[in-house]
Amino acid sequence: MGFRFDLIWGYGPLFLSGMMFTIGFSLAGIVFGTILGLIVSFGKMMKNKWLSAPFVCYIGFFRGTPLFVQILIIHFGVVPKILGQSNAIVAGVIALSLNEAAYIAEVFRAGIQSIDEGQTEAARSLGMSHWQAMRYIILPQAVKRVLPPMGNEFISLIKDSSLISAIAAPEMTYVATEMNAQYTLVWEPYLTIAFIYLILTLIMSFIVHRLERRMATK
Amino acid sequence: MMIQVENLKKSFGENEVLKNINVSVEKQEVVVVIGPSGSGKSTLLRCINQLESITSGHILIEGADISDKKANINKIRQDVGMVFQQFNLFPHMTVLENIILAPMKVKKIARDQAKEKAIELLKKVGLEEKADAYPDSLSGGQKQRIAIARALAMEPKMMLFDEPTSALDPEMVGDVLDVMKRLAKDGMTMVVVTHEMGFAREVGDRVIFMDGGYIVEENEPHELFSNPQEERTKAFLSKVL
Numbered sequence: 374m375g376f377r378f379d380l381i382w383g384y385g386p387l388f389l390s391g392m393m394f395t396i397g398f399s400l401a402g403i404v405f406g407t408i409l410g411l412i413v414s415f416g417k418m419m420k421n422k423w424l425s426a427p428f429v430c431y432i433g434f435f436r437g438t439p440l441f442v443q444i445l446i447i448h449f450g451v452v453p454k455i456l457g458q459s460n461a462i463v464a465g466v467i468a469l470s471l472n473e474a475a476y477i478a479e480v481f482r483a484g485i486q487s488i489d490e491g492q493t494e495a496a497r498s499l500g501m502s503h504w505q506a507m508r509y510i511i512l513p514q515a516v517k518r519v520l521p522p523m524g525n526e527f528i529s530l531i532k533d534s535s536l537i538s539a540i541a542a543p544e545m546t547y548v549a550t551e552m553n554a555q556y557t558l559v560w561e562p563y564l565t566i567a568f569i570y571l572i573l574t575l576i577m578s579f580i581v582h583r584l585e586r587r588m589a590t591k
Numbered sequence: 592m593m594i595q596v597e598n599l600k601k602s603f604g605e606n607e608v609l610k611n612i613n614v615s616v617e618k619q620e621v622v623v624v625i626g627p628s629g630s631g632k633s634t635l636l637r638c639i640n641q642l643e644s645i646t647s648g649h650i651l652i653e654g655a656d657i658s659d660k661k662a663n664i665n666k667i668r669q670d671v672g673m674v675f676q677q678f679n680l681f682p683h684m685t686v687l688e689n690i691i692l693a694p695m696k697v698k699k700i701a702r703d704q705a706k707e708k709a710i711e712l713l714k715k716v717g718l719e720e721k722a723d724a725y726p727d728s729l730s731g732g733q734k735q736r737i738a739i740a741r742a743l744a745m746e747p748k749m750m751l752f753d754e755p756t757s758a759l760d761p762e763m764v765g766d767v768l769d770v771m772k773r774l775a776k777d778g779m780t781m782v783v784v785t786h787e788m789g790f791a792r793e794v795g796d797r798v799i800f801m802d803g804g805y806i807v808e809e810n811e812p813h814e815l816f817s818n819p820q821e822e823r824t825k826a827f828l829s830k831v832l
Contacts, residue, residue: 499741
């Protein structure tokens with residue numbers, strides 16, 4: 374029996390919609406995860422230990438437990454509690470965003486703390502407030518520095534979004550498991566999505582490279 | 592009185608680096624602080640604009656107690672320019688942007704006006720052609736002169752210099768000192784921590800010798816250099832002169 378391109382072709386529309394969902398979940402995770410991650414990183418950097426403690430715990434929990442377990446907790450526990458019913462798409466977006474935020478927060482924190490103390494001192498000595506120094510001096514330099522590790526996090530996120538197939542979110546891996554179940558085929562569905570994931574992550578690293586280059590020349 | 596330091600003590604953990612310091616600096620006075628490394632002279636300077644919090648005592652800038660919790664430190668710092676050993680220029684901005692940022696964001700001065708002032712200051716330090724350059728493309732001496740221009744752009748009433756020439760190649764030192772000399776001549780109130788004894792002698796109205804967290808001796812420069820009273824001052828000067 375040869376490789377059944379015809380069956381892959383027949384599943385084409387489903388793979389396409391699965392891919393769009395994968396892209397959607399990834400973008401949502403990147404956007405919400407980055408915004409939340411910034412907030413969490415500032416929270417963790419607060420000098421008051423009591424105020425920073427919740428953010429430290431947040432990062433500890435989401436980096437210290439498996440994403441898969443977090444997905445199960447959010448899908449079967451948290452989302453039904455809030456919405457009154459389960460919703461795989463909502464649960465997927467929440468789980469990916471919360472998890473991504475914990476990693477992004479640590480990347481941001483490392484980036485901000487890697488900027489020489491003298492930069493803050495110079496800004497403060499000119500009369501700038503703490504936030505002005507952050508906004509005009511520290512963050513612009515930190516963003517340039519965190520771009521490569523952020524790109525790595527985004528690539529991981531695209532791949533990790535496959536885990537939400539387990540809660541029947543209609544993304545690409547879920548489509549592949551359905552095809553596998555329908556035709557008892559292994560190579561066709563899984564090699565197809567592996568190929569598409571590869572394309573997506575390559576596009577992602579290309580975009581990050583371009584951004585890096587553009588920032589470096591600035 | 593521009594700066595008044597009263598019974599200042601500063602500790603880092605168990606380590607007390609400033610032990611009961613009393614200094615005052617008058618308007619238009621140039622005070623040079625010398626002493627071996629680790630004597631606390633840089634810490635004293637950093638306490639004066641609160642880059643280091645003080646452990647006890649008082650620091651008054653034009654009569655306002657900056658150690659008071661209610662003091663608006665951002666406002667006070669606008670009047671106290673600071674120049675650092677490592678320049679601390681902002682590497683992601685051009686020279687011009689480095690200079691106009693604080694006047695625009697802190698003093699809310701219009702861009703055109705800030706720019707005009709910046710060009711004027713760049714002429715003063717002899718680097719007007721570098722307005723659009725980035726700090727990375729400048730030599731150490733040029734960076735430090737830009738840093739001085741940046742501090743002056745806030746039109747401070749006094750300037751603190753923290754070993755401004757210590758990180759420079761020897762041939763660059765002269766240019767920076769020249770700018771500082773001119774500033775002193777124009778009547779700027781200055782506190783300068785330095786190892787440049789020639790500068791101390793020529794420009795200083797008063798020289799303070801610090802050692803071990805204390806002010807050991809202070810006098811008018813000629814007197815201090817030619818006729819030191821304390822043993823520790825003599826020992827230090829015999830090594831550096």
